[in-house]
Amino acid sequence: MATDTESGLPSFRQVQGLIQDDTEVEIKVTTNDLLVGKLHWQDQQCLCLIDHYDQPTIIWKQSIVFLKPKP
Amino acid sequence: MATDTESGLPSFRQVQGLIQDDTEVEIKVTTNDLLVGKLHWQDQQCLCLIDHYDQPTIIWKQSIVFLKPKP
Amino acid sequence: MATDTESGLPSFRQVQGLIQDDTEVEIKVTTNDLLVGKLHWQDQQCLCLIDHYDQPTIIWKQSIVFLKPKP
Amino acid sequence: MATDTESGLPSFRQVQGLIQDDTEVEIKVTTNDLLVGKLHWQDQQCLCLIDHYDQPTIIWKQSIVFLKPKP
Amino acid sequence: MATDTESGLPSFRQVQGLIQDDTEVEIKVTTNDLLVGKLHWQDQQCLCLIDHYDQPTIIWKQSIVFLKPKP
Amino acid sequence: MATDTESGLPSFRQVQGLIQDDTEVEIKVTTNDLLVGKLHWQDQQCLCLIDHYDQPTIIWKQSIVFLKPKP
Numbered sequence: 145m146a147t148d149t150e151s152g153l154p155s156f157r158q159v160q161g162l163i164q165d166d167t168e169v170e171i172k173v174t175t176n177d178l179l180v181g182k183l184h185w186q187d188q189q190c191l192c193l194i195d196h197y198d199q200p201t202i203i204w205k206q207s208i209v210f211l212k213p214k215p
Numbered sequence: 216m217a218t219d220t221e222s223g224l225p226s227f228r229q230v231q232g233l234i235q236d237d238t239e240v241e242i243k244v245t246t247n248d249l250l251v252g253k254l255h256w257q258d259q260q261c262l263c264l265i266d267h268y269d270q271p272t273i274i275w276k277q278s279i280v281f282l283k284p285k286p
Numbered sequence: 287m288a289t290d291t292e293s294g295l296p297s298f299r300q301v302q303g304l305i306q307d308d309t310e311v312e313i314k315v316t317t318n319d320l321l322v323g324k325l326h327w328q329d330q331q332c333l334c335l336i337d338h339y340d341q342p343t344i345i346w347k348q349s350i351v352f353l354k355p356k357p
Numbered sequence: 358m359a360t361d362t363e364s365g366l367p368s369f370r371q372v373q374g375l376i377q378d379d380t381e382v383e384i385k386v387t388t389n390d391l392l393v394g395k396l397h398w399q400d401q402q403c404l405c406l407i408d409h410y411d412q413p414t415i416i417w418k419q420s421i422v423f424l425k426p427k428p
Numbered sequence: 429m430a431t432d433t434e435s436g437l438p439s440f441r442q443v444q445g446l447i448q449d450d451t452e453v454e455i456k457v458t459t460n461d462l463l464v465g466k467l468h469w470q471d472q473q474c475l476c477l478i479d480h481y482d483q484p485t486i487i488w489k490q491s492i493v494f495l496k497p498k499p
Numbered sequence: 500m501a502t503d504t505e506s507g508l509p510s511f512r513q514v515q516g517l518i519q520d521d522t523e524v525e526i527k528v529t530t531n532d533l534l535v536g537k538l539h540w541q542d543q544q545c546l547c548l549i550d551h552y553d554q555p556t557i558i559w560k561q562s563i564v565f566l567k568p569k570p
Contacts, residue, residue, distance in 0.1 A: 155332035155344060173280050174349070175247050176317050190226035199286055202226060207245070207280040209315050209349040215341055244422050246389050261368035270428055273368060278387070278422040297474035297486060316491070318459050351457050351491040357483055386564050388531050403510035412570055415510060420529070420564040439545035439557060458562070460530050493528050493562040499554055 150188045159186050159211070168214040169193075173207045180214065221259045230257050230282070239285040240264075244278045251285065292330045301328050301353070310356040311335075315349045322356065363401045372399050372424070381427040382406075386420045393427065434472045443470050443495070452498040453477075457491045464498065505543045514541050514566070523569040524548075528562045535569065 150156060162169060163183045171179045171193065184192040184200060191203045221227060233240060234254045242250045242264065255263040255271060262274045292298060304311060305325045313321045313335065326334040326342060333345045363369060375382060376396045384392045384406065397405040397413060404416045434440060446453060447467045455463045455477065468476040468484060475487045505511060517524060518538045526534045526548065539547040539555060546558045 150331070153331055154327065154329045155334075158332075158334075158344060172317060172319070174245055174316055175243060175280050177243070177280070179281070185225065187225045189221070189224055190229075192226075192229075197286070199283060201281050201283040202229060203281045204276070204279045205346070206277065206348065208346045209317050209319070210321070210343050210345045212341060212343040215339070245387055246385060246422050248385070248422070250423070256367065258367045260363070260366055261371075263368075263371075268428070270425060272423050272425040273371060274423045275418070275421045277419065292473070295473055296469065296471045297476075300474075300476075300486060314459060314461070316458055347488070348490065350488045351459050351461070352463070352485050352487045354483060354485040357481070387529055388527060388564050390527070390564070392565070398509065400509045402505070402508055403513075405510075405513075410570070412567060414565050414567040415513060416565045417560070417563045419561065434544070437544055438540065438542045439547075442545075442547075442557060456530060456532070458529055489559070490561065492559045493530050493532070494534070494556050494558045496554060496556040499552070 156186070159183065159191070162213065169211055170214055171203060171211045172209040173203065174209060175207070179203065227257070230254065230262070233284065240282055241285055242274060242282045243280040244274065245280060246278070250274065298328070301325065301333070304355065311353055312356055313345060313353045314351040315345065316351060317349070321345065369399070372396065372404070375426065382424055383427055384416060384424045385422045386416065387422060388420070392416065440470070443467065443475070446497065453495055454498055455487060455495045456493040457487065458493060459491070463487065511541070514538065514546070517568065524566055525569055526558060526566045527564045528558065529564060530562070534558065 163185065166182055168182055173179065179193055179201060181193040181195040184194050189205060191205060193201045193203055195201065234256065237253055239253055244250065250264055250272060252264040252266040255265050260276060262276060264272045264274055266272065305327065308324055310324055315321065321335055321343060323335040323337040326336050331347060333347060335343045335345055337343065376398065379395055381395055386392065392406055392414060394406040394408040397407050402418060404418060406414045406416055408414065447469065450466055452466055457463065463477055463485060465477040465479040468478050473489060475489060477485045477487055479485065518540065521537055523537055528534065534548055534556060536548040536550040539549050544560060546560060548556045548558055550556065
């Protein structure tokens with residue numbers, strides 16, 4: 145299984161909170177795309193985002209620039 | 216052989232599921248190309264995608280931004 | 287929990303100082319966006335920035351190019 | 358010497374096969390250049406490509422987006 | 429504290445020399461910005477540059493492409 | 500000191516050969532700049548290039564896409 149090191153970080157737990165609260169988020173990635181949806185799950189490597197059509201997108205964390213709750 | 220750490224991650228197993236189900240996927244990479252095809256195999260470093268002409272492309276995971284089942 | 291290695295670095299402590307002093311900063315990221323606000327928290331992986339509307343943005347450190355106190 | 362971890366990966370061995378079979382390949386890198394030629398050698402960090410004028414190019418693996426046999 | 433591995437490298441010591449000699453440098457980063465100033469300190473993760481207005485900029489080493497003494 | 504792992508790689512030794520032979524090289528970096536000159540030294544993190552005006556440029560290896568002897 146995955147390293148505990150990373151899953152114990154505050155940022156990992158913040159994202160976990162956004163998953164549990166079903167918060168709509170915006171994620172900016174290195175290609176400059178802004179992805180919008182609700183977070184479904186995360187692990188050390190990826191985040192899964194569900195868009196408005198209920199389609200899942202697996203985002204590699206290595207490509208994330210920033211993430212924020214949709215205002 | 217490869218580290219078990221990574222192959223035990225949920226995201227690794229999700230991709231494994233897409234391989235087994237022969238799902239058509241779209242993969243966005245850092246150069247902004249959108250690659251389309253079916254996943255053939257993966258390891259810790261790469262994914263192999265088979266396109267419509269049955270040609271294989273070895274994609275380095277380090278360059279993946281996101282991956283989603285084709286709607 | 288996180289590695290002590292990184293949190294013991296001078297740069298980590300400098301950012302910690304900017305958090306405590308409530309300093310307004312500019313952060314340039316790889317997508318060329320310039321994000322402005324006050325730092326709220328950091329860990330080994332992310333920084334949290336609060337903008338003028340009190341909205342939080344979680345920035346992945348991997349995407350930071352530079353950071354400076356707003357002149 | 359290099360870590361066995363990486364050289365034991367299927368993707369490493371696939372590239373090794375392309376070297377042995379003298380296959381012509383296309384390599385897309387992060388700068389969006391598409392490099393064409395035959396693979397001469399690889400290690401954990403680099404690939405060596407020989408172009409049509411028999412000139413070698415050492416490609417850092419960190420910059421590879423994808424690689425495919427020339428159709 | 430930080431790993432000795434990196435601070436023992438020749439390149440780390442070269443940068444240390446530029447700090448001590450108060451050399452004016454140009455730093456090209458991944459966003460293509462060319463930052464100019466004098467180096468103030470470095471650690472394994474960051475470099476601090478002081479510009480002509482005595483303003484500090486903390487540069488993440490991960491974003492550095494090259495660095496040269498100003499001719 | 501630095502890890503032996505990397506300095507034992509064939510690619511590291513190839514670059515070492517180019518240094519000893521005073522070969523003129525072209526280095527393409529992630530910002531798309533093509534740097535030309537002779538290699539002066541390398542370590543695990545950086546390469547030093549001397550241009551036609553005898554000016555040194557310290558290039559971070561993380562930003563290298565490819566390197567080739569000038570034809």
